[in-house]
Amino acid sequence: MIGIVGYGGYIPRFRIKVEEIASVWNADAKAIKSGLNIEEKSVPSMDEDTATIAVEAALNALKMAEIDPKEIGAIYVGSESHPYAVKPTATIVGEAIGCGAEFTAADTEFACKAGTAGIQMVMGLIEGGYIKFGLAIGSDTAQSKPGDALEYTASAGGAAFILGKNNVIGEIEGTFSFSSDTPDFWRRDGIEYPSHGGRFTGIPAYFKHVVSATQGLMKKLGLKSSDFDHVVFHMPNGKFPINAAKMLGFDLEKLKAGFVVSKIGNTYSASSLLGLAAILDVAKPGQRILITSYGSGAGSDAFSIKVTDLVEEKRKKTKKIQDYIDDKEYVTYAHYTRLRRGI
Amino acid sequence: MKVAVIGIGVTKFGEHWDKNLRELAIEAGAKAIMDANIRGSDIDAIYLGNMSAGRFVGQEHVAALVSGELGLSIPAVRVEGACASGGIALREGIFSILSGQNDIVLVGGAEKMTDLMTDGVTTALMGAADQEWEAYYGLTFPSLYAMIARRHMFEFGTTREQMAKVAVKNHHNGSLNPIAQFNKEITVEEVLNSTMVADPLTLLDCSPITDGAAALILCKAELAKKYTDDPVYIIGSGQASDTLALHDRRSLTTLDATVKAAREAYKQAGITVKDIDVAEVHDCFTIAEIVATEDLGFCKKGEGGKLIDEGATELNGRIPINTSGGLKAVGHPVGATGIKQAVEIVLQLRGQAEKRQVKDANIGLTHNVGGSGATAVVHIFSR
């Protein structure tokens, strides 16, 4: 069965606290913190972008997979902040991790679910017998308009998954997607910051798609909420995934292991995947994990993953998500503004 | 070997807002021709040291430019070895005479740097380092020498105060030199407290951006007395190379090229370092003078800081170094520096160095470095 051969994450070191951003806009930090259920978010360094983050995550995944990178037959990098509008991030990753040249590659874009879309593409290629291993990455350095509500959450991070058929640490039991044309969040070409539909991003957008995809997956696989030991939903803030879990009848404890949002913010294409990586860092063999992504515009991809015995040995080989969360340095809003302009 | 210097010429060094490259070069050349008491038509060839006219003013082909401006149609050759361009132009001029091809040659060095904005100059100068493996990563020349300084401090306990004393000494000498860019004395505190450029080097540890030109008239030794009663002779010339990139070198605190060039020059001249009365060494940064005094043999490796502390390199010291004020105070128009060093030594040996005159100066040395040490050239002068 297709599964995860190796995974790796990367989170930039800088953090900015909600209080620091709120103080600049004379906003009520306490209300924002409880409203969004978030404390701080990651901030990329001036010389970090989606490609550099994707490379770091991919190298971590390779360390765990212990395969010859030249055996990777496909690379997909999902992001809504690719460094080039035209020119793939995926080939930068391929060159940096030493994949040789015999691989297919493309960048995907579907707001925050571009990474999980890549996983599905890799699954298809492996299942069809076209490739042996495939690499799917979700990576973002999310932009937000200064002063916008998004500024408290839009952050940076990446997660990479190498899929294959042998020596897997987690078997992918199935995937199910739910998509519709629901413009709740967008950025027109050539425009610096995204726009969003405010409260419209909630019920008809995030919740409808996350719930439908999850229910569809469970129906397809004949599973019920109690069959899962860990659950992760896309984390645009610290409130939405909790509400989604409640709607779907999951015990909130199951969200805990993958709940990275309050300490790093919304890493967009990496959000649910970093949550999955954090779960795999602690999950026990035999446990079942549900991951459901969400991308505005809109769609959700849900996956059921069964953890194998190999997880305990293989996950020792690379840096854990919690290590990245703990290794941090706070910046002021002034420093944040300088970092955001990049080089 | 023996080749005579019968004429010297140098412009004021500094920010010549009103003068272009050709005017500076012609001014120095004309002064040298007049000093030698020859006619322009007596010159057989021109060797011009210039590092980067193409980057600084967009002009290449500058040797022919100078020849044309002088109204001559003789062979004119540009010589480039970064900041050692002047020193190696001198060496090529010497060889052209020793080969028997030429009797009298004009050797010059010229650089016009202030027509470019400072970040452009910083970038252009990095052309002397390894573009692909140093400059690519945002390195600058001050940072390369700062890394030498940091390592020298680590290995030998050299102090920031000792580096600052180099700047203080050279500014003192510069205050006595009418062509110097800086005529102002400075203190150790001023050096230490000036703007940090590349830790641990501050602004006053660095040579400045300068316009200027210098020229020499070289003549076959046997013909020298025809033109002057007191020719100065060049009796030794050594040059050596090392890797362009600092990181590729055997040592980060010794410029092997300097050691090798000096050894060759001493051997040719039939002297030892003890015979040298006065020296102009390549102090593009204060640490560079400390390292040079060691590599040339004026003191043991690691004791360059001590040498400064003892005052041995001051005007009245055991071995006066950079009596002109050096690159630090006279300024550093990169391609001109090697020739300006020779002008100062000739003045010293002629006894014309006025307030900077070293007593009984009979043998002098010039030491010119390109890049962070990839090229070094040493010349020995004698009365």
Add this chain to the structure above:
Amino acid sequence: MGHESSVPLFWRLIKPRYQLIGTKCTSCGNVFYPPKFLCPVCRKEGKLEEIKLRKTGKILTFSIIRSAPAGFEKETPYPVAIIELDDGPKLTSQIVDYKEEDLKIGRRVEACFRRIYTDGKEGIINYGLKFRPA
């Protein structure tokens, strides 16, 4: 730097710069990075082959650049260092993700993938390896 350099100038060095690929002389056993085209020890008797170097090493010396060349102004102050790789060769690069006490001779570092500079607003983005405390 403006958008003026030709792309191949950077493109041809992508592999050694991204992956830390150097050369090893099979005659004398010396390892070189940056990669060489001729073994400077054996010259014509030498034979060079590619070698992927380990991305770890230590700081031999360093500085902090306060006055930057064109294209790097936004980053000041930024530390640079000469690093001795565990496989032997020495190289020059920037130090990132550091605390002040990390800037010292002998500090162990590891390579990370970063932007080096961008060729103007419209030109290509140049990537490569910088080093962070390990």
